[in-house]
Amino acid sequence: MNTERSAPQSGAPGARRPAGLLHRANAFLVSPKLAIALLVIVLACCIVGVTVVRGARAGALIFGTLWFNALLVLLAVSSFTAFFSRIWKRKLTLVSAGMILFHLCFAALLGGIVYNQLFYFRGVLRLTEGETLANGEVESYDSVEHGRFFDFGRLRGATTLVRMHRNYEADGGNKRAAYEIAVGDAIPRRRSVIYVTEYLDHDGVRYFCSKEGYSVLLILSEKGGREIYGAHVPLQSYRQPDGSYRYASGTSTGEVVFDFPRPPERPLVGVQMSFRPSTIKDRDGEIAFRTWTPGTAAPPAPAAHGASPDPFGAHEDPLTPPPEDHGGAANPHGAAPPPGREGRVIVGAPFDAGDHTLTPREIRYWVGMDVRYDPGLTVILSSLCFGLAGMVVTFVGRIRQGSARRRRMGGGGPRAPAAPGTREEIA
């Protein structure tokens, strides 16, 4: 199209529109009024997001929305263009150098965030001690989020939880919980101990401590003693009203009963169990069982945070706050209380479940790790640092400017401030 070329010849005012539009768009973007208006709008949104609506609702209605993120993008573009259109070809001073650095970093920060959003990966990997899961399979994760262009090929090899250490000491402090993990595809795999302030970075993928809990190795035997099935049953921790914790089979929403063996095996016994850790020895304690025959109605499960019918009740010595659902199978049966057996045994002792015997063979820990891949993180964090450096340079420049003025004035007060937008003021 040659609309712009023909416009001067024809003299038609409408033909100038594309250039006029561009000019207007540029004028709109470089306007300091737009930058300040956007700052005020973002500020107002933030205030609403922590007062009128809060928490997850604020995320859903404001901070996680497209329009809010578009506002942030527009703010970054506007302040970048507004600043550089004003500073362009001006004398470079310490103050202006600091401001340039700050505004450049603001734009770089935005670029880093956008890039990260396209390629990031976040997953929750739950492992019991001794367990290994493939990193590149979605099924390995309890939950997964990733950017549009994330390639699962980045998650190579496997991850093993070697051991969970309680009251782990490092750097002169008690880190409470530390996970000894082995990661990667090479032999031997990379081994490391991670704790709350120490993560493992392997091939750009980072592994963070998140949550941990108890897992019971439950063995099902025939009356004659022949072992027929065994599985680790991770327990959920439930915070009680008095602040203590109760560890039981269930999900984050409440305690549940489950069929044992687990599907797809044919269930032989319905089980609900809770664990009271020993205060003397780690990985030891008592297990309380309630069992019933599969196909009959299951006993009612106690509420997650309510009074517990468990013979142990709640106890102190919390390991973790309640983690997310870790896959305990909820029983679909009705709520009428059936005939069943209940009782408690110490770890390692058998429990008579009628036609079968259940033995809590050992206690292990399970952990939930946050697995993250953030390719834009270096740019983001570097931008923050350099942006801050820009602010410091500007601050130092202002101080030096003030001192120089005072010297010029012979020690007197500062002279009249420069008019807005003048060279001196910008510098």
Add this chain to the structure above:
Amino acid sequence: MRTEQVLFWIAVALYGVSTFAYIFGVIARAEKLLAAGLVAAAAGFFPHVASIAVRWVAQGVNPFITISESLTLGVGVSVLLYLLLQLGTDKVRMLGVLVMPIAFVLIGWGGTLRTGPSSQLAPSLQSAWLWVHIVGASTGFSAVFIAAGIGLLFLMKERGQGALYDKLPDPRTLDELSYRFVVGGFTLYGVMIVSGAFWADQVKGIFWNWDPVEVWSLVSWLTYGIYLHLRITFGWRGRRLAIYSLVAMVAMIVSYWGIPFSVETFHQGFRIEH
């Protein structure tokens, strides 16, 4: 009562004396009362610092974690900055009329929230970033607090007449001084936000989570960002900015201590649950 508590409450009492001396000094236009206010503030500062030191020694870990401890530190740094400014010039003695009442109220509030010493630092707080974060937050707050005080002096200078007001620097100097403290506070608050982002990334792998405290920090920071833009880009000066700095300081106090105290947040009690 423990030594630490005795020292703390002596400091509160002296700040109270300083507060009343400043308020009545301004009302009665009595310079001697202002001098008494300054002496009381300086006298209160020593037991204040001593109470922090005694607590630190007693618990073995840094005493800047709980809200009460954070208030104690924030007020301490503000009073220190105020006293240093007084050492530099006696022209802004009236600054105490804003600084000391607020310091008194905040530290008194902190006193009601005091808990016994804790011997262990939560694992998530055992990070070098904690120090950068704390220093940035307390000095940043103190700087904008002083800026607001100078803003108030500007307004008083504009309206008041008499020897007390004549002694104040001219409005332009006050305006410039207030601006410099805002720039310093804005930068230091930036240090707090950036170090917080690094710290959160170290612990959670997320540098920003739109947590209420994070958002309120951003609100405070943006508020001062707008201040700077209004001054630099739009040429605002004097009265309007003086009022703005006073209003912005309220936002700062709310974000610094009000929010962690009132809503469920990642920073609850400055202890990160894990």
